[in-house]
Amino acid sequence: MADGTAGAGRDARRRARADRRRRRADGRRARADRRHRLAETAPRGGRVSPRRPDRRRRYPLSLRRDPVPWERQRPTWREARPAVIAEALKRAQARPSGNWYVVGATRDIRDDRPLARTIAGHEVVVWRATDGRLVAGPGSCPHLGAPLKDSPVRxxxxxxxxxxxxxxxxxxxxxxxxxxxDDGVLVWVRLDDVGGEPPLEAPVVPTRPARAASLTAVYVGVGVCEPEDVVANRLDPWHGAWFHPYSFVDLTVVDAPTGEEDGFTVDVSFKLGGRLVVPVRAVFTAPEPRTVVMRITEGEGVGSVVETHATPLAPDDRGRPRTAVVEAVVAASDRPGFALARKAAPLLRPLVRAAAGRLWRDDLAYAERRRHLRSTGRFPG
Incomplete structure (x- = not known):
């Protein structure tokens, strides 16, 4: 009798455990179904009401709950309407730049060599005078046309x-x-003959965290495309979690611009590894024709910015346009540990550049494909 009672008890416990597992699985399926229904019923302008990131967490990292496989995440193609992206790009192109173009990173200016770039087919060299003043000019020697990019500074x-x-x-x-x-992070040069706009005394530089309290890194890449293709890529935040699943998850465009409004508001989690993520809210804006700024407005690192600048270069040997992507990451945080991160900046900068490089290997492929389709009259946007 005792053995029978014990066996019945074990069977009951097994059934209870099986019931709990079944309820948990049903709950996961129900949540996934709700996410898919949200995708189907989201307004066409891209406005939805997702869970907002906590304004301030005790710890910067979060453990992602109920992760959804890449292929089961919410589709975003209905929200990413070509007309919305095209109108945002058109508004950006209408803003003044004052004929200023980004050459490169301030840190890349050396004491013994100029920083050189061919911008829209014009050779340019930049260096510092003895008083520290930034000097720029044509990259061809006025004597016999020698390439000054190869010349030393003494x-x-x-x-x-x-x-x-x-x-x-x-x-x-x-x-x-x-x-x-020199804005402290990037070096700019003004080419009035190239831009053709009324000149401005200084470039349109976005508001950044204080340099003394931030960590900066600059990535430079080159693609066979035009600046508008780079800017259009950054004005399409919907592609983030689909195209870059190694970096972004749980991405929702909360607000997309309509009419004369500007700015894409995005809730997204930066993926660190496994289920560890950093959830933030960010806003994308285009302050001038060749710049897009992503600014964190809620979550970890409020005020931090990622500036993407597109600089036209000389065509390649096949006559195709080339563009330099100069991306400045200016990170800030009021957490005590961030001071240690700033001290380790020389070690962290290569890691930040590598992360940006991985993203831009994909995004330059996006931009190059867009340029190719435009040039053959097949771009659907």
């Missing part, structure tokens, strides 16, 4: 390596300096 003077012609940054023998600007 005591603030650029010395042509062909015949020793010295340029101190002032006009000389037909060589005319160009307006230049």
């Amino acid at each position: 005591c603030g003077t650029l010395l042509c390596h062909w015949h020793g012609l010295a340029l101190d940054g002032g006009p000389f023998a037909g060589w005319e300096p160009l307006p230049a600007h």
Whole structure:
């Protein structure tokens, strides 16, 4: 009798455990169904009402609950309407740039060599004078056309390596300096003949966290496309979790611009590994024709920005347009541990650049494909 009672008890416990597992599985399926219904009923403008990230968590990391496989995540193609992206791009292109173009990172200016870039087919060199002032000008020597990008800088003077012609940054023998600007993270040059707009005294630089309290890193990549293809990519936040599942999960575009409004508001979690994520709310804006800014407004790192700048280069050997993507990450946090991260900046910058590089390998493929379709009249947007 005792053995029979014990056996019955074990059977009851097994049935109870099986029931609990079944209820949990049913709950997961129900939540997945709700997510899919949300996708089907989301307004066409892209406005939905997702769970917002906590304004401030005790710890910066979160454990992702009920992760959905990549193929079962909410489709975003209905919300990512070509007209919405095209209108946002059109508004960006209508804003003034003052003819300013990003050359590269401030950190890339060395004491012994100029920073060089061919912008829209124009060779440009940038270096520092003896007083630390930024100097810029044409990259061709006025004597016999030597490439000044290969010439050394000595005591603030650029010395042509062909015949020793010295340029101190002032006009000389037909060589005319160009307006230049150092914003502390990026170096800009003004090319009025290229831009054709009314010039501005300084470039349109987005508001950033204080340099003394932030960590900065700059990534540079090149693609066979035009600046508008890079900007259009950044004005399509819907592709993030589908195209970059290694970096982004649980992405929802909360608000997309309509009419003259501007800014895409996005809830997204940055994936760190396994189920560890950092949930944030970010806003994407385009302050000028060749710049898109992502700013974190809620969650970890409020105020941090990622600036994507697109600079037209010279065509490749097949005559196809080329564009440099110069992406500046300016990260900030008021957590005590961030001070240690800033001290470790020389070690962290290569990691930040590598992460940006991985994303842009995909996104430049997106931009190049868009340019190819446009050039053949097959782009559906």
